[in-house]
Amino acid sequence: MPVTPATRWDVLLTIGAGGALGSLARYGLSVALPHARGAFAVSTLLTNALGCLLIGVLMAVINATAQPHHLLRPFLGVGVLGGFTTFSTFVVDTLDALDTGRITAGLGYVAASVLLCLCAVTAGFTGTRALTDRTLHKGQ
Numbered sequence: 001m002p003v004t005p006a007t008r009w010d011v012l013l014t015i016g017a018g019g020a021l022g023s024l025a026r027y028g029l030s031v032a033l034p035h036a037r038g039a040f041a042v043s044t045l046l047t048n049a050l051g052c053l054l055i056g057v058l059m060a061v062i063n064a065t066a067q068p069h070h071l072l073r074p075f076l077g078v079g080v081l082g083g084f085t086t087f088s089t090f091v092v093d094t095l096d097a098l099d100t101g102r103i104t105a106g107l108g109y110v111a112a113s114v115l116l117c118l119c120a121v122t123a124g125f126t127g128t129r130a131l132t133d134r135t136l137h138k139g140q
Contacts, residue, residue: 014071018079026084038100041093044086045113051085052117056124064132 026047033043058076062068090113097106 011074014075015079018075019083022080022083026086038096038102040105040109044089044093048085048090049116049120051081053120053124055081056121057128060125060128
């Protein structure tokens with residue numbers, strides 16, 4: 001369903017609610033897995049990789065659904081997962097590693113983040129698509 005002026009406030013409120021939940025989840029993970037300035041930021045890496053996996057799953061589900069609810073993608077994709085994942089923290093963590101002289105760790109963190117996130121979104125999308133395709137064909 002396309003977003004019309006009549007539903008715009010619904011969409012904005014939905015994104016805001018999802019973003020609040022995603023941000024709280026990200027904060028919780030950073031508290032559970034803290035790291036020192038310049039150290040390898042495991043919590044940010046896991047947050048972004050998990051977010052990529054889940055956005056892959058979400059997009060596969062949306063693509064397989066004939067008429068997904070018009071607030072599904074704004075709530076889960078833009079709101080929850082947008083609030084959960086964090087490119088800005090990834091960049092700050094990288095700069096902290098470089099600034100504290102941990103050049104190898106910083107570059108390794110960048111490489112690990114990009115590769116892991118690409119693999120995660122691919123696995124989430126292709127794995128979910130394979131499951132939904134198999135489920136759809138099983139019913140025919």
